[in-house]
Amino acid sequence: MPNKSLRILFVSSEAAPYAKTGGLADVTGSLPAALKALGVDVRQVLPYYRSIREKGFPIQSLDEQVDAPVGAGTLKAWLFETTTDAGIPVYFVDRLDFFDRPQLYGEGSRDYGDNLERFSFFCHAARRLPEVIKWRPHLIHCHDWQTGLLPALHKGARGQGASSDRPKSVFTIHNIGYPGLFPQDRFGVTGLSRDDFFNSRGLEYYGWISLLKSGIVFSDAVTTVSPTYAREIQTPEYGMGMDGILRQRQARLYGILNGADYEVWDPGKDPHIAQTYDPDDMTGKRACKQALIQEMGLDSNRENRPLLAMISRFDSQKGLDLFLAIMDALLQMDVGVVVLGAGDGHVEWSIQEGFRRHPGRGAVYIGFHDALAHRIMAGADMLLVPSRYEPCGLTQIYALKYGTVPVVRGTGGLEDTVQSYAPATGEGNGFKFYPYDAQALFGAVREAVAVYYRSDAWGRLMTNGMGADFSWEVSAQRYLDVYASVLDPSAPRVSTP
Numbered sequence: 001m002p003n004k005s006l007r008i009l010f011v012s013s014e015a016a017p018y019a020k021t022g023g024l025a026d027v028t029g030s031l032p033a034a035l036k037a038l039g040v041d042v043r044q045v046l047p048y049y050r051s052i053r054e055k056g057f058p059i060q061s062l063d064e065q066v067d068a069p070v071g072a073g074t075l076k077a078w079l080f081e082t083t084t085d086a087g088i089p090v091y092f093v094d095r096l097d098f099f100d101r102p103q104l105y106g107e108g109s110r111d112y113g114d115n116l117e118r119f120s121f122f123c124h125a126a127r128r129l130p131e132v133i134k135w136r137p138h139l140i141h142c143h144d145w146q147t148g149l150l151p152a153l154h155k156g157a158r159g160q161g162a163s164s165d166r167p168k169s170v171f172t173i174h175n176i177g178y179p180g181l182f183p184q185d186r187f188g189v190t191g192l193s194r195d196d197f198f199n200s201r202g203l204e205y206y207g208w209i210s211l212l213k214s215g216i217v218f219s220d221a222v223t224t225v226s227p228t229y230a231r232e233i234q235t236p237e238y239g240m241g242m243d244g245i246l247r248q249r250q251a252r253l254y255g256i257l258n259g260a261d262y263e264v265w266d267p268g269k270d271p272h273i274a275q276t277y278d279p280d281d282m283t284g285k286r287a288c289k290q291a292l293i294q295e296m297g298l299d300s301n302r303e304n305r306p307l308l309a310m311i312s313r314f315d316s317q318k319g320l321d322l323f324l325a326i327m328d329a330l331l332q333m334d335v336g337v338v339v340l341g342a343g344d345g346h347v348e349w350s351i352q353e354g355f356r357r358h359p360g361r362g363a364v365y366i367g368f369h370d371a372l373a374h375r376i377m378a379g380a381d382m383l384l385v386p387s388r389y390e391p392c393g394l395t396q397i398y399a400l401k402y403g404t405v406p407v408v409r410g411t412g413g414l415e416d417t418v419q420s421y422a423p424a425t426g427e428g429n430g431f432k433f434y435p436y437d438a439q440a441l442f443g444a445v446r447e448a449v450a451v452y453y454r455s456d457a458w459g460r461l462m463t464n465g466m467g468a469d470f471s472w473e474v475s476a477q478r479y480l481d482v483y484a485s486v487l488d489p490s491a492p493r494v495s496t497p
C-alpha cells in the first residue's frame with residue numbers, strides 16, 4: 001500500500017507537548033510527525049487530562065459523545081480535537097471524573113485506585129472514535145500498558161463477527177517494568193469475556209490481570225524501543241516474567257531505536273538556554289555552564305571543574321542507588337553535580353541530604369521542569385545514566401547533541417547509542433560500564449573526569465557526540481516496514497531484530 005493512503009491511529013496515555021511524565025511522551029509527540037513526513041495519514045488520541053486543559057492549547061469540542069462500557073455499565077466520553085504544529089489531528093477523550101486530576105497516573109507514590117477503569121474507558125472510547133470522526137484507520141499503534149486492552153478489544157470484536165474491517169494493531173513496549181497489573185476479581189471492568197480472555201494465553205499474569213500482556217498477546221506485531229532491549233526482554237533477567245510470551249512472539253517482535261526530535265532538542269536553536277551554540281562555535285556552551293552554576297546556586301569556582309548531571313525519574317529502574325552510593329566520593333573528587341528529578345521520596349531526601357554535606361558543589365531540583373532539563377543538558381559537561389535497565393533512554397541521546405558526554409551503564413538503548421571512548425583512536429562518544437555496581441559507575445566517572453582535563457581529547461569526544469544523527473527518519477521508515485508487514489503478511493519480513 002503506498003504510504004499516502006495509509007491511515008494510522010496512535011493511541012497513548014501521553015504525548016508531548018500535551019502531557020508528559022517521561023520519554024513515552026517524547027516518542028508519541030514526535031514519531032507521528034516523522035510518519036507524516038513519509039506521507040502517512042496519522043492521527044492520535046489521548047486522555048483529556050486537567051493539565052492539558054490548563055495549558056491553553058487551542059482545543060475544540062467535537063460536540064460528539066461516545067458510549068464506553070465500564071464493567072456492567074456504560075459511561076459517556078466527550079470528544080475534543082486540536083491540530084499539532086506539524087499538522088497532526090489530535091483527539092482527546094474527556095470525562096471529568098477520570099481525567100480532571102492533578103496528575104496522570106497517581107499522586108505521591110500511590111497510583112489512582114481506579115486506573116483500570118480510567119484506561120479501560122479510554123481504550124473503549126478510542127475504539128469508537130473512528131466512527132465519530134468518519135476516518136477509519138488501517139492500523140492502530142498502541143503504546144504501553146495504558147492502551148494494552150485495545151488489541152484485545154479488537155480481537156473480541158472479531159469473535160463477534162466484525163473480522164473483515166477490524167484495524168490491525170501494533171503494540172510498542174516502552175517499559176516492561178510497568179505491566180499494568182490489577183486484581184483478577186476486577187476483570188469485569190474490561191468488558192471482555194472472562195472465559196475467553198482471562199487465561200494464560202490472554203490477560204492472566206501470575207493470577208493478576210496484566211494490560212501490558214494484553215497488548216503483547218493480542219496485537220499483530222510488537223515493537224520495543226531499541227534492538228538490545230528487544231533481545232534483553234526475551235531473557236528471564238530483563239523479561240519481568242513476560243520473557244516466555246515474548247519468545248513465543250519472536251517472529252513478530254521488533255526492536256526499533258527511538259529518534260530524537262531535533263526541533264525541540266538542538267543547542268543551535270534551543271529557546272530555553274542562556275546562549276545557543278553548535279560544533280563550530282562552542283562559546284555558548286561555556287555561557288550555559290556559567291548560567292547553570294548560578295541558577296543552581298553552586299560556587300562559581302565550579303566553572304573550571306567538570307559539571308556532572310542527572311535528569312531522571314527517581315525510580316528503581318534508573319540506578320539512583322548506585323548514584324547515592326558514590327555521591328560523597330564523587331563530590332570529594334572536586335566536581336560539580338546537578339540533579340533534576342522526582343519520584344521515590346527516599347531518593348529525593350537522600351540526594352538533598354548528600355548535597356547538604358558538600359555545600360556549593362551540588363544541587364538538586366525536585367520536580368518536573370522541562371526548561372531546566374534543557375538548561376542542564378546544555379550547561380553540564382557529563383550526563384550520568386546508570387540505569388539498571390533502559391529500554392531506549394532519550395536523555396543520553398539529547399546529551400550527545402548538546403556536547404554533554406554520557407556516562408552510562410551498557411544496557412538496552414544505552415548500549416546501542418553510546419560507544420566507549422577509545423583513547424588510542426579518539427573514537428567513541430561516551431563512557432560505559434557494565435556490572436550493576438557502584439564501583440563500576442565510579443570507575444567510569446573517574447575515567448571521564450581524567451579525560452575532561454585533556455582538552456583535545458574532550459573536544460573530540462564532544463564533537464563525536466554532536467555529529468551523531470539520531471533523528472527519526474530512519475526509525476520512522478522501520479515502523480512503516482512493520483506496519484506494511486502487518487497489513488500485508490505476504491510482504492517480505494522486515495529485518496529489524
Ligand code: ADP
Pocket residue numbers: 021022023024026311312313340341342367368369370373392393394395396
Ligand atoms: P524515561 O521515559 O524512562 O523517563 P527517557 O530518557 O526515555 O526516560 O525520557 C525521559 C524524558 O523525560 C526526557 O525528555 C527527560 O528530559 C525528561 N525528564 C525526566 N525527568 C524530568 C524532570 N524531572 N523534569 C523535566 N524533564 C524530565
Ligand code: GLC
Pocket residue numbers: 022023024027174175225258390391392393394413
Ligand atoms: C520508557 C523507557 C525509556 C524510553 C521511553 C520512550 O519510559 O524507560 O527508556 O526511552 O520509554 O520509549
